[in-house]
Amino acid sequence: MLRRVLISLCTLGIAAFVLYWWLTMPPSTLLALAPRTPDLANGEEVFNAGGCSSCHAVPNQPDRLKLGGGLPLASPFGTFYAPNISPDPADGIGRWSESDFVSAVLRGVSPAGAHYFPAFPYTSYGHAKVEDVRDLFAYMKTLPPVSGKPRDHDLPLPFNIRRNVGIWKLLFFDTTPFTPDPSRSAQWNRGAYLVNTFGHCAECHSPRNLLGGLIRAQRFAGGPDPEGHGFVPNITQKGLADWSESDFGYFLESGQLPDGDSVGGGMTRVIRNTSQLSAEDRAAMAAYLKSLPPVEGPPKPAKPAG
Structure with missing residues (x-):
């Protein structure tokens, strides 16, 4: 009886390992x-x-x-x-x-x-x-x-x-x-392509679950900085409704916020790159970002009493 149990357990273990190996196999390069x-x-x-x-x-x-x-x-x-x-x-x-x-x-x-x-x-x-x-x-x-x-x-x-x-x-x-939206303009589709592919804006501006996957329902809605430095802002119209397209475009060029302040932290490195883009591509990204519908993000942690 014990021998049968051990054989069954070994068989299950081997089968589980084979399944794991198959599921985790990288695709051919x-x-x-x-x-x-x-x-x-x-x-x-x-x-x-x-x-x-x-x-x-x-x-x-x-x-x-x-x-x-x-x-x-x-x-x-x-x-x-x-x-x-x-x-x-x-x-x-x-x-x-x-x-x-x-x-x-x-x-x-x-x-x-x-x-x-x-x-x-x-x-x-x-x-x-x-x-x-x-x-x-x-x-x-x-x-x-x-x-x-x-x-x-x-x-x-x-x-x-x-x-x-x-x-x-x-x-x-x-x-x-990426598939263009035929109901949208060529500029909007170019912006959507850049923001969602190479721009990878959602990677930082979206909350993540315990396994590190993006929470799709809150895409672009901000959340804890994955590097542990505060909170990444919500860039949907829930967070930036008062920004115009030109505000978005100028921010991508200069790093300057509509209130006259300048961006800090890791975003300064991002601006060093987006400032090198063509004016047309920055305008396209701005058009897309301004169109993001409002999405409620995770609550910010309460600031300690001063």
């Missing part, structure tokens, strides 16, 4: 990409919209195009350190193929076939056009190589097991391509 002449100007625009240098520029130096990484990104799951994504062949992505890069950005999979942690906002990038990602790769190859690898992520068990990210992706990673 080998993508069939037809030959294409890249558009470097579009690649630069995508680079700025995506805020690549916000996280990957070497900290404490003025050149936003030195993408040697190293910026610490705190989270409830541990601290991530932005990797080197410069064209350096040893420490960066200089030896990556175009297919490697597209798989990383759109599917969150490394050239070695491992899951990237979702601190890398591929949950937004995954809706982008392949052509834009290919242009981005071509542009990034023109940037200066930077030697040196940042330190490894500082994550406790079980959050440091990359294989577990496969389960997380099943729950929270939607790779449906």
